Amino acid sequence: MGPRPSPGRQRTFRGHDVTTTLGVLFDGIAYGMLLFLISVGLSVTMGLMRFINLAHGVFAMTGGYMTATLASRYGLDLFVALPIAFVSGAGLSLVLEATLYRHFYRRGPLDQVLLTVGIIFVATAIAIYVFGSQQQPIRIPEVLGGRLDVAGVELSRYRLFLVVVGIVITLALVFGLERTRFGARIRAAVDQQTVAAAMGIRVDRVFQVTFAIGGGLAAVGGALGVEVLGLDPNFAARYLVYFLLVVVVGGPGSIVGTLIAALLLGVADVSGKYYVPGIGAFVIYLAMIVLLFLFPHGLFAKRRAR
């Protein structure tokens, strides 16, 4: 469970020297960026519709399988496969929204949970049926293979690429949300749905588009994550806790909050596994319970009147 160590950074010695610490920190940040990419859509849609979508990992899984198949079976380059992954994730989320999810916005959380758990089961079964239950391999373009020496610290090129992609997408999202008309509509709908609707904003349309973008980003995250997170039919259930944790800690609807939560979680998880491998996933669950106890509304949630 959790991230695989970056190749070459297996624990050969237990030196707590600076370069190792920096390396672990860097791996954690790269991992956190993936969590951010996958979770940000969930965060915004949860903030918008308060819809508890436990099946969000299915979008990431779709992107992952799409890319792995395109790369291994048709020899497509990762850079070409990524946009296709985005479209597939966005398309799947639109279909699910139109056929199932929209009937559940006004239902209680239990119904939403049951529906989305059902979707996870169906997706898992389909993945086993089509791809088998083994881990999917992925071919990384040669540009991104190998390692790069930055000021004495050995960094994997691929993880560096992940960090860059994460930063670019964060900037694009923040710009889109803060500086465009559509972003203003989203913010209005998140803050006060009723008033936004009264002002003539088609909240359902805004939601659909947001949902599609979120699904697409999750698919890209899943595609990029095959190398780091691994990909098998249980992906959606296995990482469920991670995605939810990022959203709840970051505060639903906040992009920067989600980013910070994802990075914190990524660094905590990787360093926990590196320095105290014996306790494994224990740290993450403990951290989750403690954080939820201390901040039941999220670390960065805006207090809002409901």
Place this chain on the structure above:
Amino acid sequence: MSLLKRSDHPLARRERWKLGEIVFWVAIAAVYFVFPKSLVLASQILIAGLFALSLDLILGYAGIVTLGHAAYFGVGAYAAGLLAKHGWTEPVSGLFIAALASALVGWLSSFLVLRGGDLARLMTTLGIAALLYELANRASPITGGVDGLQGVEIAKVLGVFGFDLYGRTAFGYTLVVVFALFVVARAWVNSPYGLSLRAIRENPVRARAVGVPLHRRLVTVYIVSAAFAGVAGALLTQTTQFVALDVLSFQRSANLLIMLIIGGTATLYGGFVGAAIFMLVQNQLASINPTYWLFYLGLLLIVITLFLRRGVVGGLLIARERWFLKRAAR
């Protein structure tokens, strides 16, 4: 003729045992004679039904959503298993101790679970169950880890009935325990106390306004539910003489929810009906191909949440009500 709603019925009428209920329990007891070869499966269904009943108490009656109820089932299962392994082989006292252990864990976790809103509750319950799963997984010298806890030996029930290969004792023992707990739960939810739980579920603000001590009620029902789940876990351990790590798994929590939803929440019987349907179908389908089973399980879940929200028992109750209304209107 005024329309009779269920809420118009006096309390006394709720408490009376109806014919259908008596038939239900007699039919279950009759399984012993009619299907003597399926007693092992029948005991498992009863145990799952009791587990679902424990969930019904908090979810159906008090409206607490959870994704990690397996935590308490697992604690009970391991408590009973560890007791028996280390010499305390008497089953009935083992059940009590397991129930106490689960109740204790339930009490401790209630501080975390009952604090937040629905989303936080889902996460916290999920986290607590995952935490206990990891704990049991890592503490393999004590729990056996992924290999499960072996070497559980249980003494004869009441010193008379030894556990046999065909599950006769297991079935009788399980049935008596489950029925006893069912009677307790039935009396409890039909009492004014149980009604106050429903009031909290329907409208917490108003419930508080009429003087229901909200938090205390929720904590109590959570502890009792945990204890019931613990007894179910302990029964599984004692009748199978083995504890598998998956007593604490997410899949078990999810399956439990599904059983209760199939049967219908807040009906008391929904859990048992749902458990029976779930396990009989699983027994058939999973032996053909587990992947198909997962697919149809997911599909079933989607269809039920879309169209059959009150489950089988809830649907039957609605049908009966309509029939009475029609007759009354004539």
